[in-house]
Amino acid sequence: MAPSRDFYETLGVSRDVSADDMQRAYRKLARTYHPDVNKDPAAEERFKDISEAYDVLSDPEQRRRYDAFGPDFRQVPPDMDRQTWARARAGAAAGGGGHARRGGGPAEHVYTRSGGFQDIDLEAMFGGMFGGRGGGRSGPIPGADQEAEIELPVEEAYAGGHRTVTLSGPDGSRTLDVRIPPGVTDGQRIRLSGQGGRGGDGATNGDLYLVVRLAPHPRYRVDGRDITVTLPLAPWEAALGASVAVDTPGGEGKVWVPPGTSSGRRLRLKGQGLPNPRGRPGDLYAEARIMVPPKLSDEERQMFEQLAAVSTFDPRRQP
Known part of the structure; x- marks a missing residue:
């Protein structure tokens, strides 16, 4: 998997950038790299990166979590502080990390941008915090957030509505009724609370984020x-x-x-x-x-x- 990009670097702004300056930077980049304008084969992927970065940083709560936890912010349980997360990552590194499942420990499935679901070993990531074979758990394991894409025509993005979405995963397919808010933009995320990875020992499930992609249109060109x-x-x-x-x-x-x-x-x-x-x-x-x-x-x-x-x-x- 490609290394995570810094969202601030992607937008070419400083970490203390104001919301207005960030919006101006995003619009300038979006006009440059929009696939309808820029025919370079790499422009579409660049446009997706720009949209993802702006979608996260333009939301105050997501920006706060990103500043605190970096690219891993979607995997961090909501009630975990920065110090505890750092200790958890250090414990995972000392224990070998990776995606190997030790002693039948818990794993969650996360939908990656490269396609498909990827196993993340929560026991390896959090070290001994949740125990393992031979040691009792110290508490419930929150479910991981997941991500998938949804393609919308411009008219539906404009007016909003309801859409039935079928997602495939390692445990089979599931169908969700999704409310599309009016005015969603390309790259924006729609959050479905509790529809992500399953929590362990009675913990809350993670959230599912649907990333909006606007379908090409015969009449309309959309820029932001x-x-x-x-x-x-x-x-x-x-x-x-x-x-x-x-x-x-x-x-x-x-x-x-x-x-x-x-x-x-x-x-x-x-x-x-x-x-x-x-x-x-x-x-x-x-x-x-x-x-x-x-x-x-x-x-x-x-x-x-x-x-x-x-x-x-x-x-x-x-x-």
Whole structure:
């Protein structure tokens, strides 16, 4: 398994970065590495790393745990302090660590990003804290957190809803009814409390985190919470200005096209991007694309010829 990256380094920020500065850093990186923009084969994986780092560090509680425990923060029981965790890791290292199960000790299964479930030997990790064969347990063993991915269309990420998810693991398949909150973004985690690894000796189960991946869409390009949609325009609409309909994930909207609009111009619909339950929603950008009739009628051809005869406009010689 690849070594864990430092989330702060992934975002290129210092450990004392403010929430606003971190968001700006994330948006800049997301625009650079989004697969719809960057066709480098490595860009998609880089974008996933950036999204994961921001999702953790933008949540105050997850950031606190990450700062305290580092990349292992998801495996640390909620009521364990930093000193106890350090002693547990030291005991695991002294006892050989790894994934070998000593004396039939307890193991949990964790879903890894590389795919599949991986056994983590809790007895080896925590040394003698929970006892082993020949020694009694000193207490219950909390279940480990787990992680899996869920792919959503943009419309479902926008509106939210319910989704039935089937997960496969070493103990067979299980089906869960998952509530999708409105406005989830690519890389965001949906927490299912108590649906992770089973706890031992009556301890609480771990949590299951579903990592959202937005499916490619034929019309929408998503960057963080901002959405871009292509807006086809007739030449006269672009030249004279017009109010035209535009598709949005929330339904049909209207946008005013200023006179003299050229292809590539982005018209902003404020707040019409992905919703944000904790802050400002994203924006929707309608990107103008001027279309000409594929086949001209005789009257249309005559009018275009008249325009060509009187116009001094040269699109190849713009200032």
